[in-house]
Amino acid sequence: MLTTIAQVGQHVGQEVRIGCWLYNKRSSGKIQFLQLRDGSGFIQGVVVKAEVAENVWENASQLTQESSLYITGVVRADDRAPSGYELTVTGVEIIQIAQEYPISLKEHGVDFLMDHRHLWLRTPRQRAVMAIRSEVIRAVYEYFHENGFVKVDPPILTPTSAEGTTNLFHTKYFDEDAYLSQSGQLYMEAAAMALGRVYSFGPTFRAEKSKTRRHLIEFWMIEPEMAFVDHEENLRIQEAFVSHVVQSVLKNCQRELKTLERDTTKLQNVTGSFPRITYDDAIKLLQEKGSEIKWGDDFGAPDETLIADHFDKPVFITHYPTEIKAFYMKPHPERPEVVLCADMIAPEGYGEIIGGSQRIDDPELLEKRFAEHELSEEAYRWYLDLRKYGTVPHSGFGLGLERTVAWICGLDHVRETIPFPRMLYRLYP
Ligand code: 4AD
Structure with a gap:
């Protein structure tokens, strides 16, 4: 046997x-x-x-x-x-009897390993990363299943953008133009109005010309969307969700974490509530540290790391300027220049793992945003309908799977967290 x-x-x-x-x-x-x-x-x-x-x-x-x-x-x-x-x-x-194997047990350069990704996957380290990725996915499903969420699959081929038009992957859809999904969020909002609490888990495409340790062209995103949930509760759900995922890996993947020589001390802290800092305070903090950043600028990866270094758990940066965030985010009721949003930044320099917000529920404000962002109202008519027929406060977020796995595994590049990474100028194998 x-x-x-x-x-x-x-x-x-x-x-x-x-x-x-x-x-x-x-x-x-x-x-x-x-x-x-x-x-x-x-x-x-x-x-x-x-x-x-x-x-x-x-x-x-x-x-x-x-x-x-x-x-x-x-x-x-x-x-x-x-x-x-x-x-x-x-x-x-x-x-x-195998022919002479190209990957010896010695060190190889990254380009060589990437060209041989189909074989590189066989090494103990890569096996450990893939096993942890699989455990993260299992824990994601478990959390949502146990908390009354319904899984909904949004389309991959879409007629419009969800997160701005700069990094859209264009394709033809017979005689029409189409784009590969940048985020399922808008469809998940429709699903939340039908099913209450929903989540999606699927591939996401962004033609980003950035060659960083955190960017993939094709990555996997988990996107929950929840009716009757406001900004505050959205953050609480994110804390419970991320804690569940991290604790599941610590419980079930000790062997793999050891193979990766991951120091898990800080991962053990990932429970309970997470620290929060407003965008305003984060700007002040960076300025005190000598940065030239000004109110209204977006944070770069080094800024995020400086902020995260102040905490030993993931930290939420909340209330970003309305100007630099997506069109659908709900403005703060007393300070419309900022929105009810939060990014979750992982500790130890792993950067942003979640972006989320409360969504605009007022049809008139949404129409105004379409005009400001030069989005065709005709194309988003269905999305506006969600605010016309029983609009409710609702919120959601998106967790990037690969950045989360990079953090949990302690890897300095996302390329090792996905079996076959699609990166700037890399489509092989
Ligand atoms: O902050 P983002 O762009 O948020 C959205 O797309 C929202 N529509 C999500 C929502 O509210 N439903 O992306 C969410 C997360 C980021 O925090 C990051 O972890 C990951 O997706 N991400 C990437 N991961 C790898 N490569 C890229 N190019 C990524 N872009 C975003």
């Missing part, structure tokens, strides 16, 4: 058979140590020449890096082994 490396603990003392690849090999002449991986984990197989049939020893000797095989062996618990177990090998069935 076939088993997996992750399950060997259930078979201590028994003989098991595992489909796997050779990751690395050492030999002392009389003993071969096979480092094996099967996707579910890594384990060492020990082949002792004096104890196995001749063809087993020969097959093991032939194995090159990334050769595929079925290994048979007896499971032994071993505290010194990283996985806690070792295999005393009794059989080696070769599936294929």
Whole structure:
């Protein structure tokens, strides 16, 4: 019967058979140590020449890096082994002897690794990142499922923009123009008016000409939208949601976090309520630190890091100037020059992970915004309808999956957080 490396603990003392690849090999002449991986984990197989049939020893000797095989062996618990177990090998069935593998166990440059992303994914570090990404997604679904949200899938092909027109991906839709979705938000607002509390999770496209550690052209966003929820409650939901995700990874991915050598001290703080700072105070803070930033400017990544460094948890920057934010954000009732919005900035320099706001619910103000932002009212007629037929206060937010995974894993670039990153001038593989 076939088993997996992750399950060997259930078979201590028994003989098991595992489909796997050779990751690395050492030999002392009389003993071969096979480092094996099967996707579910890594384990060492020990082949002792004096104890196995001749063809087993020969097959093991032939194995090159990334050769595929079925290994048979007896499971032994071993505290010194990283996985806690070792295999005393009794059989080696070769599936294929791999050709010379381009990724050696030495260091490689990033461009080389990116060109070989399809193979790079096989390394322990990349496996750990993908497993944590998967756990984040599982925890996202769990949080919303347990809190009464309905999953709704907004369209990918859209006739208009949701987040400004500068980074739209254009395509033809028969005779019409269309754009790949920049955000599902506007559709999620319609869904919230039908279903109350909803969320989406899907790919998002932004033709951003920025080559930074935080920008992807195609990324995945989680976008909840909630009827009858105001700015304050929106922030409380974000705190509970992000805490749930981080704590789930800490609980279920200890092995992966260890592989990544992630210091998890600060991640453990991610519970309860998060600190808040207004945009006004954040500007003052930066000015005190010698920055030339002025009221009305947007923050760059270094500004965000300076602000985040003041706190040991994610921090909300609230009430940005109306001028620099999206058309749909609701103005502060006493200070219309700022909006009821917040960005959540991750600690340790990982930057903005969430953008969210309370939405304009007044049809007249929304029409005014269409004019100010030169958006065709005809194209957004359906969106205006949401304010004509039973408008209610409502709020929502968008969490960027890759930036969140980069933060939790402690990676300095988002390119490792997605299986096949689409970045400026990189479409291969
Ligand atoms: O702040 P953004 O642009 O917000 C929206 O799109 C809203 N419509 C969301 C909503 O309220 N429903 O983007 C939200 C998050 C950012 O905080 C960031 O984590 C991520 O999406 N993000 C990116 N991640 C990777 N690469 C990019 N180019 C990203 N742009 C945004």
